[in-house]
Amino acid sequence: MMNDGSSATVIRMDGVFDVPAAQRLARTLAQTDTNEQVRIDLTHVREFHDYGVTVLAQALSARGTRIAVRGLRQHHLRLLKYLGIETGTADLGIEAEAV
Secondary structure, eight states, X not given: OEEOSXXXXXEEEEEEEOHHHHHHHHHHHHTSOTTXXXXXXXXXXXXXXXXXXXXXXHHHHHHXXXXXXXXXXXHHHHHHHHTTOOOSSSOTTSXXXXX
């Protein structure tokens, strides 16, 4: 977790985004101030597991607003939408709000 200078906290993930990785992300997200802008960068994740994305959806829902997610693929955007998470713009290769 790091601050990118624009008063937003950036959480970067890489490797495999499975349930344990998503749970680590959820714990980190839960520790952030709910009034703080948080950016989750998943652009360096090489493999996504659907159950990990489900845990991500739960974490996003619990956190509420002021979250931007970058790096999800279309399949995962659809999965988030099915789980009740609004993803804003359709291409999360560019930053998009997810709440």
